[in-house]
Amino acid sequence: MQFFTFIYLALPSVVLSAAFPPLGYGRRVLREAFDKRNSNVSAHSCFTEAAPATTAPKTNVWAPISGDDNLAVWNLLHDPASSLNLTHPNDAILTDNYVFWIDALHTNKSAVLPYLDGNATAPPKYARAIIFEGGKAVPDSQEYMIGPLPVGPKTTVEKLNYIYNGGTGGSVPYNARYFDSPRNAASDPLLASVMSNISDITAALFQGGVYYGSNDSRTNLITTWGVPMSFDGTKAFRNVMFKFPGPASYLTPLDFFILLDITGTDASLYSLRGFVTAEKLYPTVEALRTAFDAGDLAMEYDQTLDADWALVNYKPELGVRDLEDRLAPSTLEIGGKRYRLDKENQYVEYMGWSFYMSFSRTLGIMFYDIKFKGERILYELSMQEAMAQYGGGQPKAAGTVYHDTYYSLGTEMSALVEGFDCPWGATFWNLSYHSNNATITKTNSLCIFEADMNFPVSRHRYGADNAYGYTQLGTVKGAALTVRAIATVGNYDYMFDYAFHMDASLEISVRASGYLQSSFYYPDQGAWGPRIQQATQGSLHDHIVTFKGDFDIVDSSNSLQVSELKAIKTSQSWFPELGEFEQLEMETSNMKEEQQFNWAANNQAMYTIINSNATNKWGTPRGYRVVPGRSNIHLSTLNSPFSRNNSHFAKSHLAVTQQHDNEPYANSVQNLNLPWKPQQDFSKFFDGESVDGEDLVLWFNLGMHHFTRSEDVPVTLYSEAYSSISFAPQNFFDRAQDGDLLNRRWIEVDDEGVLTYEDYGVGLETCVVDLTEPTEHIGMMLTS
Template sequence: MLAESLVAALLAIAPVSARPEPDLWRRAVSAADVRTCALTDEAPHVKAPKANAWAPISPQDVKDVWKFVHAPERALNLTDPANATLTDNYVFLVDTLYLNKTQVLSYIDGDAAQPPKYARVVIFEGGKEEPVSQEYMVGPLPVGAETTIAPYDYPFNGGLGGKIPYDGRYMDGKRTAGYQPLLKQAMTDVADITKALFNGTYYGASDPRTDIVAANTGPHSLDGSQSWITIMFRYPGAASYVTPIDFYIILDITGTDISKYTLRGYVTNTKFFKTADELRKAFEAGEIISEFPQTRDQEWALLKAVPEMGVRDLDDRIAPQSIEIGGKRYKLDRENQYVEFMGWSFYMSFTRILGLMFYDIKFKGERIIYELSLQEAAAQYAGNQPKAANTVYHDTYFSIGSTSATLIEGFDCPFGATMLNVTYPANDVTDVHPQGICLFESDSGYPVARHRYGSGGNPNGFSNIAAVKSSALHARTIATIGNYDYLFDYAFHVDGSIEIEVRASGYLQSSPYYKDQTNFGARVGLGTQGSFHDHILSWKADFDIISTKNSLQRTDLIVVNQTQPWFPELGEFEQMELKAYNMEKEQQFNWAQNGQSMFCVVNDEEKNSWGVSRGYRLVPGRSNVHLSTHNSPFSKHSSHILKSHLAVTQHHDNEPYGNSWQNVNLPLKPQQDFSKLFNDESVDGEDIVVWFNLGMHHYTRSEDIPVTLYSEAVSSIVFAPQNFHDRAQEGDLQNRRWITSNATTGEITYEDQGLQLPTCKVVLEEPATKILPWLTI
């Protein structure tokens, strides 16, 4: 739906049949040619070939599953989460269970029935003698006589299946409430000191005297046998992430008995004090100073216009917009989340843990990818204080899909984009975030192909010019996880390539500034340092190039010394050669230095007309990085998927995930260990999965204030046809021009395939996009 501010678009059309023009590059348009063009059209409907097997479970399924697991006959002894404590059993999370590929293929490619859906249910079982977090699978759905509940163990290789120790589980509100009494007492004991040092005190989250904000970092455990919490403090406000206070407290919170929780110590001025008495002695001795006091003023860090910066000339005009002036050229089955565009077809799905996912991606009826899905979005920090030094975030831990919310039309997505809702289970209801996904076609900003031929004595300087229009269909969503807004963009190009791009904006998680610690980041405010960190995001691409019999071909560009008899005077000289071979075994690997290796997923049983194996190339885009640290205790085994640019494995139904959403608190003993997927299996002529990482080393800078800019914090990859076709996929595109100049007469002839060149003018009122409230079903 268009924003209410979009009034109309005016389309002027000039005839483009064969004609001479005094100026080849411009066209005169008369007022009489102008007509109104409506942009409110919906994407044409198309019926999906089959019902979406990967679609999320329905709102009714969510309600029924909730009732099913809470029924007394299940004997799970569950407490309503609203009333639960640490020592209760309660449902933490409901989501859609991943479907086994072998089941789905027999349905979408054959005559088998649609596989039944299952729900994924995570229960925190604090009431057991050995408290744990356990994942379950509930189904088949809809709930009926055949529905059962069983542990969801088979996808996890850490040794305990879907069960993890209590101390390694999610830090939810129940655990936070458990350590609050100790935190309150420990901070009350030093309230006079924090008041003197930072003009701030903490007496508990609900105490009116509290005027600083407590926030925690992770991980909270190493292997689930113990648990601690590092509390950092900030001044409250919209930009609190960039007003950190140089004061930390570390608590030991192992187990469910809160009476056994203890204070590990305080940290300030990069010094560690085990007790309040130790801190007080140092304070009274004048050993604690605040060299660069933090400011409570946050106006400098708000994302709004800054009048004192002035106004840029002509910025009172609306910026250029990408508009589908010819009407929507993609088709949509909303019910089945199925899309067709310029030869492309695919299904979409969504889960609260992983967000937007794509299935059965085909080009001109041939499958390229079975599944394309985000696996993890991680960040690891560096610094000389407890917050930055041990902070590792895995954003699936925070259910990244549940943070994808309303998009701003005309800014996040172009005016006229097709908006789709985001839905996900939330306890016994389904939350709806209106307009959380957008679909739109956009101009690529360059022709997909062009060439000018000949000049000689031609008065126009050419014999012919050819150009083919380039565009792509984008599926986009933005997930806001705490301080960062990740923009995920999937572009399906008319040449048959797919581009995956991620951008990061939002507030830095910053640190107090110390002039001798600039090796951890730049100063960005009065008392604020931008904490250097890595952003690494991992994807799964289950390629099925025409069939499931694929290989990962590596072509190395090597330099050799050789002689050629027609150049005897050169003797031996240096030359390039290509050496192509299929990778044999599962492995993690990196892009080659200087780009001197090409990686292609190929089907050696399928050849193009020239006898070459058909395939798709993995093309590195901008900022392809992997995690910098390989042996940090805070990410050692829980983040193996992040530690290389690429990986390839053989597909198995019991290996659907590269990471577990619960891994972050188990760095030494993860629930899912990506390194265990590599067990010397063949990837030559097999059903293979490619795992790839995008991201950026965030070298923080003052231009990260107020927020990091999407223009610079970006990473991408392209999957491009590599001998998949017999020729480039542009010959059947009508949006093209072939312009010929007669060398004798200078007459110019245009071939336009019947498509006229438009001139578009958009008239907008002052933007006032309406943000809809979130709903529940």
């Protein structure tokens, strides 16, 4: 293995032959222009040059709490004076009080704007902490707010209640709290006891598969279980499914489920609710053994023990593609980085755009104070929830709903592979979160890069009376700055992209790859997905990813304008022979009250966030349009018991509400196990308040109905599992925002066929890839 050196040259003959036909004098004029333009250009590194620096206009008040603040908060919570009586999580049992996690509490918008737009001091910083309180007379999970930070004499620890509307504030019933290691350890003895008593049955059914407990060396099966694990917090259950171990275990499920009642903190009271196999319920061990002895239990198919077919590695048995041994095309920032960064404040400037970023252990990347040419468009843009709901004829598939914030989605954003997950030479930032009294840093887990869009922002040609096909041609190069992170939550790798385009539009997209959560295959269960392997069925499901867009078009007095296209009957005197005929017309109005709503049929309505008090040069209210992209869906099941009241945010394409400091999130991170009595009920946001001329929040859903297929093996493909939306200026400006871009060509052909063009001083560049001293990010990846 050795490093190599590669020099990328934008050769004039290649570029010109691609752009212009070789037509005599016209080509000579172009070649002379190219030589003159590039005579003093020197090559620079394609990869190692850092983005130029800038200084954020204000301190990032949305930033995560520091490691020092986390440690100070941890110590304060464990101080006997705080009277929380805490045990270290590593030593905790069910009846102990201990910290689940610590993170930053959102900073109220009402406190930020005077600082951001005026001379007020920065608002105080607070932390939030979830504490499992199993030692209370009525055990629960309680969330606290701790601040102001840094910890000092004025710092207090108070219950965090004001952001929740479910009636119990920050308190969640014990039976609905996160299922962590102590709860798993408490219920595993019952599981092991039951499975040990039927080890002869499982060994016979599943090629020797047995379970004697998670720490028993004889165990050769692994467990998984469905969520939710409670409906309203009064009881808790654990529906356990077994699988063969291995990196692709999601694709090797077994048709065997144990249903357990695990209510409360006294594990001696936990009990067996039954078994499910071969689509039948057996309520007791005796009933299961009777069926086994009678020969009624048998697997129609054996699950595969060798899962090499499910690994994401090279599969030569699929054949060889001609020329695939060559490196695929890559995006390179040939002209050098065109964005500026203030890394300390997580602040970015790019081609008129500016914005701050933050990070949360539950929500991942968040954006604040998004401006274009100094004018605010969005105060906040953030992912709120990534949920999935399944369907199936077996307990896990039929009863599975995921809220990935419950699993701390942000903590699962991990290192990205340069050149594959992100382009060569992208800027990589680390992401950090806190675990107990320590800080965990995920290296290179966020990337920022500018990429060629492979289509022009705009283009037009005029005339066609010569060999070129035009007498005038203008074309503007398309590019965008993308911020990307990938979160692997269990089986799925969610890619989040935020693309800031040259024309002042902003595109948000989500892609999903990774392993299917699959089910054991039965021929009569085709309604829930196809057979995708020897004994595996792809389980039908929905992915819904909910986002928050807090718009401030010019200021915070905004409206949601609906422009609906209608086919109306009309007559016109200059067409007397037509009589009455159908014609397109637009009916425009503003929404009056908060509501959830769906995209209009045939997309015959345009939704625009406008500021009625601010008009452009032509007297039209300035605004940003909400443009549907690919796969803008909502949840299919609107009345499922597993997502009845805790997933209202996923049940429409769009929603609009008034902004309130006590409604910062669409969901609670502890809502998953409370579908009937949620801690946070999104439907309660809609209480008749006006959304005309108010501070508005647009909630929107991306996602996909996952019609599973054999091509989901080994993993789902990003090219197909893809959803997007855009926000685009709608009369926000007086004209299109491309006239000030220098990356363009204006070409003219005179009557004699002489072609000349203007390049506005932006020529073709060269860059050098030198891997003799590889960069920190790509040293082990660019080898031959």
